Amino acid sequence: MKAKRLFFPMRLKFVVLLCGFITAPFLISGIMTYYQYSKNVEEDSISYTNQIINQVSINVDRYINDVDRLTMAPYYDNAVLDILKKHGTPSTSGSYVSSDQMAKMNLMISSLAVDRSEIQGILLFAYDGTLFSNLQNTVSKSWDAAQNDWMKEAEEADGELIVLPPHTGTYYLDEQRQVVSIVRVIRETFTNKHLGIIKVDLTDQGFAKILAGTSTGSTSLVYLTDRQDRVLYPFSSTSAATELTSSTPDFIKATKRSDYTGIQVTGLVRKNEIKEGARSLAQYTLWITVISILIAYIAAGIASGRMVRPIRELQMKMRRVQRGDFAARAKITTSDEMGQMTEGFNVMVSELERLVKEVYESKIRQRDAELDALQSQINPHFIYNTLEAINSLAMDKHQEEISDIAVNLGKLLRYTVERKERFVYLRDELSFVEAYSQIQGSRLGEQIEVEIHVELGHDYLMVPKLILQPFIENAIEHAMGTDKLTVRLHTKIEDDHLIIFVEDNGMGISPEKMQQVEQHIYATPVEHVDRRGFGEKKKGFALRNVHWRLFLLYGEGCGLFIDKNNREGTVFYLRLPLLYEEEEQV
Template structure:
């Protein structure tokens, strides 16, 4: 590694930059190419997963449709005949009744054959009444089933409508349709049974059975024509494979199991990977499965990887050539820049580099020229600022004299009023002096809530001198909130608005209510009055000005109102995100202004929680 670095340092700057930048660009190119291939692969698998799910739904639809046909045929036969009478061995049937029963059932079976052509393999009636003769294709005595394995399954079920487990077709009993394939192999069927019970004893006196082969039930030929890449499997309620769309699948997938009722997953059978989706029907117990071979899904990516490799190689060659050429062009200006930097070091800030082109070196040249201009400007600015700072200090010293003079004058007037026993005027002058001190004393942009509320109380006391008992002021602030720090002078302008706008042209008494609360970490301060309020149009205009931080124009006074906007701007600048102002008003009812201030509980300021 050290040898390579040493050899690299011996190369020219152009080739050093070429090699380094080529490596920097090649690595992301390789990563991007690999990532793109993975994205293509993942998209193919995702599309395949959707396709498997869609085909599973089609398979479910086929099976449910055929089962619905079986149930419809069964119900049609049951509702059209009086089986509870004819199948009961306790009833003595006349020859006419027996003939009528046979004619009626045969006629209904013909209707079913016509409506559901070639749908079912068998629809037979088993009777406990031996007065009814056996007919090869549809009527048998129920004792024929005693030695069948599935008879106990039927009788043990408490339901009268029973979905049997998949079993081998019983060729010894009659068929609705003669299927040649049933004679040559053991075909699997799904049976559905309907018990016929004695109305009085509830004992089973007969049984109706309808069978459909699994291949007919699935009807996979249409599905395979639509998408030959998907294979279809059916497992019975014991998770035994009873149907596969091809013989190879019957051997391959016989041993797979399903841990859940439904789902989709990847499985490995032998050396092959498959994507499967499955769903088990709670009524029939059949698990329906759709399968796709991952190898076939990803077969289309074989050409993509070759194409991506070719693109990557061409990109590497282009990066190396382009970087080398660009480096040779850009570095022509380096010597000139180095020369100008030497001038700057010697204190000459009036030097400039000639800029041509729009490449990186040109931008560096422009930046150098801007830097030289700024340095030259900063030198001039520093001289001017020193002069301005001295002038500001002089003005500040002079400004301190004016408030001090006003405080002393107000204090002298207050003392004279007390001497002349004008105590009301003396108290109001004291409040006015405190208001001036509070307004002009800005050591910090934040104060405690208690100080803001105290300032409002002093302002209200001054206004009481004018309005006396016509003014009703209420304030509610829990003790545990009084030490929270908030922006200074954000409440007095809102209370002042009650007098300048709210109570103008309105009939007393005038109520002002200030409330402070803090649900969770938000401090809520409301200032509410019962003044004249405002209409919806004026309210929307003010809210729009607040949202856009624009000055509110007062039409009645033909001037701009800045109090509310000033408060909103200072809350937005000083307080955390989420703080703000909201105004509610109703004509001739009053106005309510709500300040929401987010309180950062973890920040401390002299022991008090800060906004």
């Protein structure tokens, strides 16, 4: 008698091992320290960023105010105002500018641009189309309102300061330059009549000097936008609009809008950058934690190896059973819950092996009996003799149509009765369908037409016998209306399976009726009981029998299906594996 093994529950084993781990306290303290430190750093960064942005906003106001004084210069030069008055009327034939006028204008404009490297150009737009500038050789002498859409905005401001976002200066001759501009309409002092427009084009150097040294990190971003949230700086940023309008979850965002200029300064600082110190602290704590628990992990791994081994053994046996090997048995090595589970698995597999053999063999015998009974229902010799007599009589009376019917009916009987094999070439099955269709055609005339289109090479694939004729019969029974009925059979290969489509252009199936048909076809033999009385006609069972024959032969994924996406008529399709003669099933 074997000695009884001591019982140690697996739960107790896991609790003992897990209690030895000191991981949880280290992780909790490390996480709490990291998040608290990150929170403090983020709060300090927000405060610092706001201070920087406020200072930048003050500097921008000073810079814009300095440039704005240049736009007021024409008001202090009566000669310039007189010239603008003389060129204040639009002219279609062009305008004449005297050398004296040009000299006075150039003197005033050039004096404004001295020692201002950030100024791209200072321009005075007269309303007769004349353009005055400090750039003699690179700026056009005239302007076209159609190419300067910004003028409408300047006119609407009626003398107020306008800051234009980056745009292309169409009046430059050498290249299309991107500039930010300070614009003001020059008005007559007493009448407020518009005399012209002064425009100061700025490069990005002025803004770059203001923002130099204000960065809070190597990847921080600073943007300037106007009252309409149009980006003023940087000039060529393609992602600025997205970054400024998004929720910027990865950035700390600070903004300040100037009451004087309406320019908003926006600063974006990456959270990852300011949390670098917190990550360094977390890494330091992590190394301490790893070293502290490494020994505990090694010990736990060695101790748990013996406990996990039976689980792996059982897992391997389960995989073998999953692949169909019912002879697999797991070795019992412990007396705990794992040992009891292994013993239960072995008993279950033994019982499953017995049941599978019994059920499978029973199904095979039942299926064979049904197929044999189907083929033996008719006494072939008497019928062959009768058909031969009908054919001879028809030929004597020159009744070729009756003779064709008799010949085709003989082909049908020989195919179903004499040929005992259960698998045939697809071409033989299609010949049977053609013979059946010709018999029905002699009865229905031009009301029905059967078209068969089989891909090259498909006709030598093996299929179960008598799987296509029920579809022709079903179409005649349910799909035929007043118009001509066309039934089309065609094939294709898909994922190592043969797909046979049977389509008709008949009356179709309503959604409610289709649901009933599917329930009838796919109901298992246990769910669907044939309650017909003796001698009653079988109706509606042909397609169901086709599906279950294919399902029992080939398993899941094979059988009869309905195309629910079809809008006209009805489309059935059969799915079965590719089989050649040498692979024929017995």
